[in-house]
Amino acid sequence: MTLNWQQEAAKYKDQMLADLTSLLKINSARDVEHKEDDAPLGPGPRDALLQFLAIADRDGFTTKNVENVAGRIELGSGDEIFGILGHMDVVPAGDGWETNPFEPVIKDGKIYARGSSDDKGPSIAAYYALKLLKDNGIELNKKVHFIVGTDEESEWVGINRYLEVEPKPDFAISPDANFPIINGEKGIVSYLMTFKPVDGADGDMTLVSFKSGLRANMVPQTAKAILTGAMPADFQAKFDAYVADHKLQGTITTDGDQTIIDLIGKGSHAQEPKAGVNAATHLATFLADFALDTKGGNYIGTIARLMHEDSRGHLLNINHTDDVMGDLTACPAVFNYTQDGVATVLLNVRYPKGVTAESTRDGLANTLSDLADVTIDGHAQEPHYVPGDDPLVATLLSVFEEQTGLKGHEQVIGGGTYGRILERGVAFGALPEERENVMHQANEYMHIEDIMNAIAIYADAIYRLTR
Template sequence: MATIDFNAEVEKRKDALMEDLFTLLRINSAEDKAHANAENPFGPGPRQALDAFLAIAKRDGYETKNYDNYAGHFVYENGAKEDAETLAIIGHLDVVPAGAGWDSNPFEPEIRQGNLYARGASDDKGPTMACYYGLKILKELNVPLSKKIRFIVGTNEETGWADMDYYFDHCELPLPEFGFSPDAEFPIINGEKGNITEYLHFVGKNDGEVILNSFTAGLAENMVPESATAVITGAKDLKGQLDQFISEYADKNLRYDLEENGDKATITLHGRAAHGAMPEKGINGATYLALFLNRYNFGGGAAAYLRIASEILLEDHEGEKLGVAYVDDLMGNTSMNAGVWTYDEATEGTIALNFRFPQGNSPERMQEILKAIDGVDDVTLSEHLHTPHYVPMEDPLVSTLIDVYEKHTGLKGYETIIGGGTFGRLLKRGVAYGAMFEGEPDSMHQANEMKPVENIFKAAVIYAEAIYELTK
């Protein structure tokens, strides 16, 4: 077959790619538990995004299958033998909540100064659509294949992976032999740390000089909380104390909102959101609000809650003060994000600690250490556990993807192990591949999430040739 000019093929399809991408980006596909039901397992938004994607695939001539609105797929064979291996491409259509601080409507995509702004532009609708168009090129050119291709999309990647649990439990096809997820960065992610959330539980009752009525923070366990809100009773001179606190931590660019009604006050402290796999890139509004409140005389569970938050969890991104720190020569360190916070004086308080841990560390080890912290009433584990995952550089999947990356960027490829979790780890020989390029700002899970438009097209070129090289 004649050499394919993948750059030229993407050029022909730029407008169509962006039109399809905008269709997906206009759907708020964050999990909505309040409106979840049998027809919408994660809420209406994720289901609408799945419907839209499968409609695009059906339009392009694929025979699609929807697995009860959890996930969907289509298979493309074009000459591959019945017993041929299957390459899986696994993306996701759900997003994290938009949160505050946007300069534009997060679900009305805008292109400004060459950048596409929208929730999901970078994680993961933009990369998924770039990869879809990479395959679309091969289909429209009628390229014969030696391997089958199964394109899978999920709707619950950000909050639990129940979509993929359901998909692989109900899919009638065998597990693909190898594959990649377009949900990270180039040149490749061939190793991923384990992922577990451990919940610290505290007694709700408190009867100190100042009462903590409630404390809330965090939109998702894998996000650094941008803001936190506490309702307290009995504190004096709050405005003066807050002004002094903000001044003391001027380098953190904190700001606050204060409402007072008699002796009861509501305080909201704002920091900066970031991806939970890289907590050091954010300013955790919850830990800094706890640091401020810890100057007052609380009692009972509230005193322990605020003391542990401010003296141990504050800026403890690797779990050193917690005592759970662990470093592996290959996979690196353990990271910790205190992602979701609740406290109710009538019931209890919880802090969800999301850990990304290397081989050698374990959820059980960390749980025992956390249980021993003075003031913690109990420690429980989330149902969702991902163990550490690694595919060696010499694997043909990895070496082929690296070669294609090097060809189209002129840069040297190298292996990368991350704390983030991608659908690549669902396969024994699975990796993540793009679509964030070296030097590209990382805005995933943050306000004003964006993707440079030219990088979407560049990724499509790389995906097209990568799929071609793996299946030709």
Template sequence: MRLDQEIDELKEELIASVQNCIQLASVKDIENADSAAPFGPGIRNCLEWTLKLGEKLGFTVRNFEGYAGQIEMGEGELLGILGHLDVVPAGDGWSVPPFGGQIIDGKIYGRGATDDKGPSLAALFAMKAIKNAGFPLNRRIRLILGTDEESGWRDMDYYKEHSDIPQMGFAPDAEFPLIHAEKGIINFEFVKEYPTLPHILALRGGERSNVVPDICRVNLKDLDIREITDKLSAFPFPEGVIARIESQTTPSSIQIVFQGVNAHGSTPQLGKNAVLYALRFLQTLPLSDEELQLVTWLNQHPGTGFCGEGLGVALSDEPSGKLSLNVGIMNMTSEKTTFVIDIRYPVTFNKEDVFNPIQQLASAEGYTMRIVHDQKPHYVPKDSPIVTALLSAYKDVTGQDGEAFAIGGGTYAKVMPQGVAFGPTLPGEPEIIHCPDEYISIDNLILTTKIYAQAILNLALDPSYKD
């Protein structure tokens, strides 16, 4: 009860801190990066602000040259909490300012509210509550703040070269009750060049491979606009997907905008990929043989199935379930097609099981293929001490039993040998990570803080302490 009271007293400061942190637009900006801001000034400012907050709350802080930061308390063996301050681009479709941090109907809105600023600050204030309550710890608690989680993990590469990594801990960057297995992640880039196409000028959609694209723009020429209009009206787009003719720059040039529903790349089935619907529509038009071959192959192979069916990699296992595949980026011109897919593969397989079948299909069609991002699978047994301690904390605070499960998302839990992902999304809550109008409810924020505080005590309270 004392711990809950401490957190309740910190509530207003925690809420204001989450709002202020969201207002710092920490999107990767390599064009404006420098030695003090390796991922751009927005991320640097957010990291510096958060470390100052940690210092204000009474903790020891360290900045790793803009790549990462840490906020620490206590002594002894390390217990790690690995969050991140970088966010994906805001994207389209917001009904509120994406970096406003507004509170509406008990929810804090903004990019990063759930992924991952809100829960990272929840962990920080859980540490503060324990400190204020005077609980003695037999472990050193270290909150590590990454800055490149969304696009490459160069922050963790740098951090591991300059500091020790905790052997055990959790990432506040996923779902409750607890995630004990994370699939391998591999991103492939495909490139194909060809003679100039007669009708397709451009097709562009997607900003990040780990986001389901919600906008795709297609530029065409020398096609009958009336026929295109009729086909758009007749095409069986599902609910949530719309397409419209946005402009006709010349009598022979036309732009069509396809709008779908974005989602996290690890759960492509929860979104509606605007790129894929654009490709399917193109296949209905009177294109040239070369264009139809190009579009048909894309539809039949990367565009078929959420589980890699079209590329011959529909893998599955018992600990982590099915492979997932997201066509995250597509850039097609009249002379070249480049696209990137994001694959999350089951924990008992390796990247060669994925790479080899896809490379065979791609090379037969004239594509060159390269790996642009690769993370190995990660798996912690369900009966391990970290899993049992955190599930106990979840039950202590919520009163609900919980089972550990697997996800396709990749979190910083993979950095620690005994790392798991733990919160903040509660069972039954909607998937809002990487979506427009991302938010964290204030009730969830406070509950998550209480769960994290209890989790720290379950793992680090000095056993000689008597309340």
């Protein structure tokens, strides 16, 4: 094949940006509270799926909509099915944006919006790779099914339903991570820690509520505590000093007899908690130095003592390292406490080979035996690895090297992509390894240059894998 993939990809820049903008304008975060008969995951995920399929219909592809939770775009023919697995849902926008997260802004060669890098930007790159092949009349000897889900950030309802009723690809890539390749993904599990009732006297201050976190797969960016009782005279000064020392932002306000503390850290993807600044554990660490009521003090003290700045789970006694897959990571992600009600923490763990969701739960339960009950929240995903000598991995690394001039190598991540849903599935791009990863963060963006390069890389990869 003598086609210059980069030159061909460049022809689509303006149209690609217009289509990407139309997708980014849709707030497609899961919203089951507003689900409808034709929108089981909420109007946003449905609308983004319909828009993506409409783009493909406009360009003459054969498409299929699976119950408004997943869809397919088809190209090629043959006995084997090569899958491309993307998603149109996004995590909630959260706070801290400098622009409207659903009004895309192009600045300094970047497009800013929620979903720009996870996963609407990479998915549109893979789509335009297919369009490039179709427009050039290139014959593919395998079927290509571009499968689009709408619940990747939560429970995978869309992709799981698709695989129940539609043909499963024989092998696949997911454009939902980094180049050069992700051929290993750690196991993923969340644990709900429900604190046990405690007896004791009131302190100088009573913790009325403590709230933080949006999703299990996000480091919480903001945290709020409400207190009553007599504040120490130096409370504000100590708070200001803590905020300054740790480069945070925060305020203390009053409402009647309540003191309200808001703290802002830095949100990030839970796969690497050290990439963020956990507002909740910082706020707990600050409050732990003061005399709180027994229930509130037990909750706050446990968070400060066992969960603050310990991304590898050493304090919780669940740390583990595998030579290939690396460290277990632990991210305290969602906090919910009320004085007369619940006291919970949702801990998100990414675990390598050598431990299981159950063995890690048992370790947590042992550490917290006097403090909290520990249960697995939802469904655990097992570690996934495709060997480097698999032809899928070898071909993709060869394409990457030829298109970029860089040396390819295997990678394992703590994130979870649709690549793990197939035995021969990997994540492939679209974020260059050297770029900052701003997925799940405020002011998420993607370099337009990277989207254009990804179109060429994907087109070459699809061509070689379907010859």
